[in-house]
Amino acid sequence: MKLPDALRRKQDGDPLDERIAAEMDALDSALRGEQVDPEMRSLATLASDLRADREEIGSDFSARLDAWAAAGFPRGDRPGASRSTQPSAGSALERLRLRLASTPQRRLLAPVMAGACAVVIAGVVASRSGEIGGTSDSGNSIQGQTQIDTQPVAPSATDSGSGAESAGSARSGSAGNDSLNGGLPGFAAPNSKGATSSRDAASNAEHFLKPPGGNRGGNLDKIRRNRKVERDAQLALKADAPEVPDIASKAADVTERYKGHVLSSQVSGSSTSAQATLDLAIPTKNLDAAISDLSDLAEVSTRSEGSNDITRPFVSARDKLAGYRAERDSLLKRLAAADTDEETQALKSSLKVLNQRIADAKASVSQLKNRASISRVSLTISSAGMIGDTGNSNEDGWGIGDALHDAGQVLTVAGGVILISSAVLLPLALIALLAALAIRASRTRARERTLDE
């Protein structure tokens, strides 16, 4: 068995017997053709006799071998009597096997590892492609998000304002009054009077239950025709400190110009730093134009808009209202035809409850309409150094800070790819190494066994 170098050296700890050492030296001298001690002459004779039996290389083969060596041992040209082990013989697979067998493992390791790394990195990058690359909040970035509210409004016996709550919006409106005005003072309510007669209620119900053209399309058609989307926007402007109050005032003018109004405003600061915060309510149909005019007042730091589709809860709320009205009409008819006092009292009690429900439903419908018809805009005007300023002094909106940020993201992603690749490749490399060691040990044992057979 072939021992590792370190073990071989360790086993040579004990010195060799002197006589044996002398014999080895005598043999070496005899083989070099030197004179040996008379005591060792028999060894010299033995060496000479054994050397005489040495099979010498043939002249023909030695010439071919020398020519091949002089040419740099080119593949496929190996001299030898047998051609079966030539690289040019055999199948392509056999040729490849022979070529790999003659190539040092170190030379194979690099391309194999490079290929494995490339495959793993490609896999990691492909799987993370949706997450690679960051987003920058600085500059004129516009973010939009659209949310579809899919929660239906479920009518219940104690239903009160559930339409607004189930709509999924954070905004709240006034409820509890019989007006369709959502409770925003100073703003003209949409022109919607609602149904007041049973015929209207029924026709409304029919209208919602049986869209024109039959049942084809059904609820989807209804939703499409009655689409309600609430929108909001956030706008941050940057200006010099002394200009902030003036710009805030101009923003209020823009709001009023587009039939909106300022819900709240706050201006603070000094001659060196100032900030203004305004909460605006602008009709949704004028929102885009208003945002555009507001953006023209000063340099825009950030701008984002959001939308939330509330069509389904609106349609549900309106259906519920229509249902309650139809029910009330039915109760009124029964009340007119009541014979007894008890029956009359019972019907009046039911009517009372139903009227409350109708009021609540009306409020829900009104609130949802207002949410769709009025958009909230959050406007911030700040000078350099105030909160909200990204510190970007570059007029184009991208500077050294952004570059550093982006570079950091690139390095983070690259580091992540390397880490994940290593996590995959290192165990594979370890397994490959163990397999290679096992194969080498097996091959060595097989070779040694050959000598014993």
Added chain:
Amino acid sequence: MLDVITAPAAAIPDEAEAAFERLYRSSRDDVFTYVRSLVRNQAAAEDVTAIAFERAYRRRSSFDPKRGSHRGWLFGIARNAALDELRRGKRHAALLTDPPSDAASPEEETETTLRRETLRAAMATLSTRERELVALKFFAGLRTAEIAEVIGTGERAAAMRVHRTIEKLRSACDEAA
């Protein structure tokens, strides 16, 4: 023949090429003789010799002088190639035979001839491992340290094995006499 190349495979390609060329020239015949004694077939020996030098040439840059001598490294490669050939020969049931030896005519019988024939007969009694040691020591002319590198043992163990093999040969010759 015994000129051991100790120059390492240098970083500069020309020096490595020159070192390998020197090794080739000094070891060509010895490698063939050693391989021939193992595989015991002329054609197979030529094949294996060529394979050994080809492999050594391809791996010349991987030689580490700290691990041994150039000749020991080369003969290690040759040994593996020869053993692989022996395994292939056994698997395929190839007929590996020695060519018939030239028998000396009665007129040429001398003491030397008789002695060598006795030695030849004694060689036939050796195991493959022992025959390999004889080939490494006497045919290829390797030093004990180099033999130890080739067969993968310590120098002392290699010396002991060579000594035992020689003693076995002597005993066989004495018995025959």
